[in-house]
Amino acid sequence: QLQLAESGGGLVQPGGSLRLSCEASESTLDYQAIGWFRQAPGKEREGVKCIAPNGHVTNYAESVKDRFTISRDNARNTVYLQMNTLKPEDTAVYYCAAHYTICSDFMALFNSWGQGTQVTVSS
Numbered sequence: 001q002l003q004l005a006e007s008g009g010g011l012v013q014p015g016g017s018l019r020l021s022c023e024a025s026e027s028t029l030d031y032q033a034i035g036w037f038r039q040a041p042g043k044e045r046e047g048v049k050c051i052a053p054n055g056h057v058t059n060y061a062e063s064v065k066d067r068f069t070i071s072r073d074n075a076r077n078t079v080y081l082q083m084n085t086l087k088p089e090d091t092a093v094y095y096c097a098a099h100y101t102i103c104s105d106f107m108a109l110f111n112s113w114g115q116g117t118q119v120t121v122s123s
Helices: none
Strands: 003-007 008-010 018-025 032-039 046-051 057-061 068-073 078-083 092-100 117-121
Touching: 003 092, 008 057, 008 092, 018 068, 018 092, 032 068, 046 068, 046 078, 057 078
Parallel strands: 008 117
Antiparallel strands: 003 018, 018 078, 032 046, 032 092, 046 057, 068 078, 092 117
């Protein structure tokens, strides 16, 4: 059964950068679309970006479209989220999750959720 684990979160100043990693174990990512999601305090979880097995990217959040980049390295069974020009409103717990072959529009259809990694943007 696919298991995902996020890493790379931390405290960063506004304008800074972080790279999150979503590493898979127990199974391959070859046929999985991987989505990044986030949940800020007191807010609902929202989609950020998703990458399909063929590399096609789906943007869920307009606010990060030009600042965040998603990529995948199937040889390493890892998907990355490069976050640049971070803003305080990007503060959230970031999660990755999987969907078979496509980036679904429905977050509830994703599975194998990781435990999340905290990103805090503050001066």
